[in-house]
Amino acid sequence: MNFAFTFRSVWPRYYIHHASITTSTLSPTRSKTTLFAKRTIATKTHEKPAAHAFYDDKIVTYANRPIRPVTLSQLVRFGQPPLTKESLRDCAQYARTELPVRLARRVRAFQTLPFIVGTNPYIKEIYKLYYESFESLEPYSHGRSPNDDLEYSEKLEDLVDRHADNIPTLARGFLECKQYMHSQDVAAFLDDMIHARIGIRLIAEQMIALVRQEQTGDTNNNSYIGIIDTQLNPAKLVKQCSDFVAELCEFNYGASPETIIDGHTDATFTYIPVHLEYILTELLKNAQRATIEFARKRGDDSPPLPPIQITISHGQEDISIRIRDQGGGVAEDDLNQVFEYSYTTVSKASEDEDPSSIFTGMAEMAMQSGIGGPLAGLGFGLPLARMYARYFGGSFTLVSMNGYGCDVFLKLKHIDQSMAELEI
Amino acid sequence: MNLVTYDYVQQKTTPISLRQLLFFERQLNTDRLLKSANYVRQELPVRISHRIREFQKLPFIVGTNPHIQSVYDIYWQAFDRLRKVPPIRTLEENDLFCNKLIESLESHMVAIPRLVLGISECEQHIDPDRIDRFMHATLRSRVSRRVLSEQHLALSQQWKRIQSSSSSSSSPSSITSPSFSSSTIYDPTSSTMSRNKASHDTVFSSCSARDTVAQCVELARAHSAADNVQSPNVIIDGQDAEFTFIFDHIEYIIYQLLSNSFRHTIATHSQNNLPPIKVTICSNEADVLFRISDQGGGMPASIYNQLWSYGQRPHARFGNFRNVSQLAARITEHDQVTVPLGIGLPMSRVYTEYWGGDINIVTMDGWGTDAYVRIPRFGTQLENLDFVSVSEEEGREDEGWPMSHRRFVV
Numbered sequence: 001m002n003f004a005f006t007f008r009s010v011w012p013r014y015y016i017h018h019a020s021i022t023t024s025t026l027s028p029t030r031s032k033t034t035l036f037a038k039r040t041i042a043t044k045t046h047e048k049p050a051a052h053a054f055y056d057d058k059i060v061t062y063a064n065r066p067i068r069p070v071t072l073s074q075l076v077r078f079g080q081p082p083l084t085k086e087s088l089r090d091c092a093q094y095a096r097t098e099l100p101v102r103l104a105r106r107v108r109a110f111q112t113l114p115f116i117v118g119t120n121p122y123i124k125e126i127y128k129l130y131y132e133s134f135e136s137l138e139p140y141s142h143g144r145s146p147n148d149d150l151e152y153s154e155k156l157e158d159l160v161d162r163h164a165d166n167i168p169t170l171a172r173g174f175l176e177c178k179q180y181m182h183s184q185d186v187a188a189f190l191d192d193m194i195h196a197r198i199g200i201r202l203i204a205e206q207m208i209a210l211v212r213q214e215q216t217g218d219t220n221n222n223s224y225i226g227i228i229d230t231q232l233n234p235a236k237l238v239k240q241c242s243d244f245v246a247e248l249c250e251f252n253y254g255a256s257p258e259t260i261i262d263g264h265t266d267a268t269f270t271y272i273p274v275h276l277e278y279i280l281t282e283l284l285k286n287a288q289r290a291t292i293e294f295a296r297k298r299g300d301d302s303p304p305l306p307p308i309q310i311t312i313s314h315g316q317e318d319i320s321i322r323i324r325d326q327g328g329g330v331a332e333d334d335l336n337q338v339f340e341y342s343y344t345t346v347s348k349a350s351e352d353e354d355p356s357s358i359f360t361g362m363a364e365m366a367m368q369s370g371i372g373g374p375l376a377g378l379g380f381g382l383p384l385a386r387m388y389a390r391y392f393g394g395s396f397t398l399v400s401m402n403g404y405g406c407d408v409f410l411k412l413k414h415i416d417q418s419m420a421e422l423e424i
Numbered sequence: 425m426n427l428v429t430y431d432y433v434q435q436k437t438t439p440i441s442l443r444q445l446l447f448f449e450r451q452l453n454t455d456r457l458l459k460s461a462n463y464v465r466q467e468l469p470v471r472i473s474h475r476i477r478e479f480q481k482l483p484f485i486v487g488t489n490p491h492i493q494s495v496y497d498i499y500w501q502a503f504d505r506l507r508k509v510p511p512i513r514t515l516e517e518n519d520l521f522c523n524k525l526i527e528s529l530e531s532h533m534v535a536i537p538r539l540v541l542g543i544s545e546c547e548q549h550i551d552p553d554r555i556d557r558f559m560h561a562t563l564r565s566r567v568s569r570r571v572l573s574e575q576h577l578a579l580s581q582q583w584k585r586i587q588s589s590s591s592s593s594s595s596p597s598s599i600t601s602p603s604f605s606s607s608t609i610y611d612p613t614s615s616t617m618s619r620n621k622a623s624h625d626t627v628f629s630s631c632s633a634r635d636t637v638a639q640c641v642e643l644a645r646a647h648s649a650a651d652n653v654q655s656p657n658v659i660i661d662g663q664d665a666e667f668t669f670i671f672d673h674i675e676y677i678i679y680q681l682l683s684n685s686f687r688h689t690i691a692t693h694s695q696n697n698l699p700p701i702k703v704t705i706c707s708n709e710a711d712v713l714f715r716i717s718d719q720g721g722g723m724p725a726s727i728y729n730q731l732w733s734y735g736q737r738p739h740a741r742f743g744n745f746r747n748v749s750q751l752a753a754r755i756t757e758h759d760q761v762t763v764p765l766g767i768g769l770p771m772s773r774v775y776t777e778y779w780g781g782d783i784n785i786v787t788m789d790g791w792g793t794d795a796y797v798r799i800p801r802f803g804t805q806l807e808n809l810d811f812v813s814v815s816e817e818e819g820r821e822d823e824g825w826p827m828s829h830r831r832f833v834v
Binding site for chain 2: 263264311312313314315316317318320322329332335336338339397398399400401402403404407409411
């Protein structure tokens with residue numbers, strides 16, 4: 001009895017929520033309410049608790065199904081103009097059956113985390129999010145009616161929206177749990193999670209975009225196939241990102257360095273804009289923050305801040321983007337950890353010995369929750385950027401000239417026929 | 425006869441640091457000179473014996489290649505010659521020893537071309553990684569032996585000059601002066617650079633980064649001009665820094681990188697429209713960094729992946745070695761050797777890493793290339809003489825070696 005009581009208090013909201021799901025939305029292998037009831041008395045009356053009952057059958061069933069990767073060319077083909085109801089249906093069919101499998105796997109991954117880590121409120125929040133997402137999408141994987149597609153796409157949109165802040169939240173959670181888990185295990189978990197998340201979002205967003213395109217008969221964006229832009233101009237995107245980051249910088253520091261873009265500024269290639277946008281924003285945040293902090297540290301504030309130089313190159317197989325700053329570089333000791341999650345050079349307010357300074361905490365908060373997202377301090381910008389870069393076979397190289405600045409080289413392959421067989 | 429090597433192979437090499445080399449130079453007296461002589465006398469056979477052992481471990485088909493075989497024989501001769509030298513107790517004995525050193529140095533001049541030719545002929549019989557490691561270790565050891573030998577020769581010569589200037593008598597007759605000033609070893613006058621060093625030091629106590637780069641630029645432009653080709657401008661920025669290094673080595677490295685940049689820039693742009701090459705110098709407490717940034721069009725992945733390799737290049741490049749019988753891998757040779765030999769980059773890497781530095785090249789296909797060289801500043805790094813045995817796992821350090829492979833590129 002005590003056991004069940006404590007058990008419930010540890011996972012209160014999970015069970016409460018669980019019990020509130022009506023049976024009608026689930027395939028009735030077993031009524032959930034009775035399952036719930038069984039759990040509370042299981043340990044009391046049964047000598048051998050029905051252990052398998054505790055572990056959600058459905059999750060395990062789905063999680064154990066193999067993932068059917070979709071190739072990039074299929075994804076593109078789903079949306080290749082002219083967009084027909086048929087190709088849309090194929091895409092929907094694929095998404096419906098595939099997404100629950102991938103979501104279930106994510107849930108499973110959470111379940112294998114150490115207990116103490118899993119109870120961290122941030123991590124638990126994301127866990128629940130995935131669980132709910134799975135639950136809400138799962139019914140669509142059995143049979144369909146013609147109107148389902150639209151409804152499904154709306155559900156997906158909602159999901160994508162709610163999952164938007166997963167990574168920052170997870171990162172915060174793991175930061176707090178630093179002492180409970182080996183950093184390699186954390187890294188492995190996060191790598192997996194993020195890699196899978198990219199794939200899930202890709203499928204979901206592609207579907208959403210295609211539905212929207214079909215609905216609105218929108219043929220204005222000829223260059224877009226779902227979320228893939230066949231004529232993405234990196235120079236333009238760089239400008240947008242650097243303007244955005246400059247604003248953040250002004251907000252935090254009152255100044256921002258100039259950005260110079262040169263090279264093949266007219267080049268275009270096929271890529272997914274949101275990915276590149278994310279990578280560029282992270283890198284530019286680092287570059288601008290470093291430039292300002294380094295200049296201030298040297299007491300070098302008055303002359304104009306050294307600019308950030310971005311060069312774009314259109315090569316035979318890939319597009320290269322080089323971001324060059326004079327932000328002082330990365331110290332050697334730090335270089336090894338630069339790609340680790342939750343490694344950050346932003347000092348924590350709690351570690352600050354100066355209680356009289358009320359602004360340190362604020363500065364940190366400002367950076368972490370500035371308009372439009374955190375500027376810095378959560379420690380996952382670089383590993384995430386690198387993962388995005390590598391997702392489609394690209395590469396990410398950081399050169400640190402300690403005492404001077406950093407050069408970051410981003411190489412992205414054109415998403416074209418040569419990548420047709422790349423599996424998502 | 426191989427048994428003779430066993431004793432030596434068992435011994436570990438005793439690496440020395442630039443600082444120590446300098447110390448000998450500064451505080452020179454007879455005692456120290458003889459100490460230096462004996463250190464070299466004992467050290468060289470040990471190092472050579474390690475190389476011999478590595479040769480012996482090569483696959484049979486490679487070891488019997490005539491070029492490789494001839495280098496192997498040269499090594500044996502050198503080993504034999506040097507191990508028989510008795511302990512040196514007088515200046516006269518030192519002179520004899522110096523002659524032996526010169527002999528060895530000269531006979532080894534053919535090593536690089538022959539090795540490279542041999543390797544290129546055997547390419548299909550041996551794993552390319554293995555070959556790269558073998559060549560890297562061999563060349564690294566070669567650099568180390570030459571540094572020791574040349575430094576000792578310089579010291580000896582310096583001592584003689586000091587002695588002869590302090591005493592009013594004419595120079596002692598035991599010096600074999602002609603061979604000392606043999607131009608194949610070091611010849612400050614043949615270089616187009618003006619060196620204001622009076623002594624024949626091979627180790628400069630302080631190189632100014634900016635000056636080094638400026639001199640290399642001049643040299644590269646002179647060579648371009650000799651070919652009647654317009655050369656691109658070079659802009660040097662960043663703050664100058666001083667560091668301790670062997671001038672010849674750093675010169676070689678920077679010159680190689682610059683000449684590559686020149687060549688590619690010229691090849692991809694019209695004569696009037698050459699984009700400048702930007703060299704940035706910076707430093708921190710521990711290192712000096714050079715960045716050479718060009719717009720020479722970059723390299724596709726296929727070439728980039730082979731950049732540092734000895735054995736995976738197209739045959740055509742190494743074929744040029746047939747016409748080059750001797751190579752000391754010094755910058756002064758560029759006056760005579762004008763065809764690209766294909767060994768500039770791997771050799772630069774040997775020179776850089778020898779004292780614990782680092783060289784990295786990153787390219788942007790379609791635009792240009794950036795080369796980064798990091799040199800430790802104060803010369804307290806010991807020589808990098810790892811790879812006791814190439815056949816063992818790569819990267820395994822010999823115990824006791826403070827091998828620092830600090831990275832600055834991730």
